[in-house]
Amino acid sequence: MMGIPLEDRHKVFDWSNRMIGSDDPEYQVSEEAGMRAATEMFMYANSLAVDRKQCPRQDVISTLMHAEVEGHHLSETEFNAFFVLLSVAGNETTRNLISGGMQALFEHPEQRARLMADSSLLTSAVEEMLRWVTPVMYFRRTVTRDVVIRGQKIGEGEKVVMYYGAGNRDEDVYRDGDTFDIARSPNPHITFGPGGAHFCLGANLARLEIRVMFEELLRRLSDMQPAGPVQRLRSNFIGGIKHMPVRFTPEGKRNG
DSSP: OOOOOGGGHHHHHHHHHHHHTTTOTTTOSOHHHHHHHHHHHHHHHHHHHHHHHHSOOSSHHHHHHHOOBTTBOOOHHHHHHHHHHHHHHHHHHHHHHHHHHHHHHHHOHHHHHHHHHOGGGHHHHHHHHHHHHOSBOEEEEEOOSOEEETTEEEOTTOEEEEEHHHHTTOTTTOTTTTSOOTTOSSOOOOTTOSSGGGSOTTHHHHHHHHHHHHHHHHHHOTTOEEOSOOEEOOOSSBOOEEEOOEEOOOHHHHHO
């Protein structure tokens, strides 16, 4: 969709890891290294922008470079920032949700067996994985007017932090929020944001990617099991899994 050449995709993966994993010793050795990753990504975005201006293609980058709203085009800085947002948010969160969702199925074998027996539950299972894993931990917002929430006064202009994991287990919304239930309905989770202007731009694409991935994982690797301890990303922003050893029987051998 983005039009990033196949041979360059490992670069985006590496930049994402170094930017998001800036506090994890496996990816970073200094704050400067994280800044360097962001700079490299900005420079790469700029080179793609120049190419698409001259030779447009059927991809998102070309669309952004030639889009016009009320006579205005994206500036170089705006495009570079948007490219980083789409590239990092478009892979970091989804892949951590997939690994986290698989880990949830490992930890709740009765739910996995239920899903294996009834594929019609996959849509609700994806929504429950989104609620349960909540890859993005928090975002900060600025209060637009004075408000009182449960007796706590919050003034206009103050900064507030929204912890999505807490919201996704709110006892006022979920009677059993600490239970992983792939058939949960309704499931008004806020993993993609609570709505409005800040709702996740790629929510529907993420849902599709996750559903297709689990369709294939459950079909092709039906006997997949943990093969070692999970290593989690050291981060207070992204709830990620770095390494998750597994074992499985290849499809051909299983059917042979």
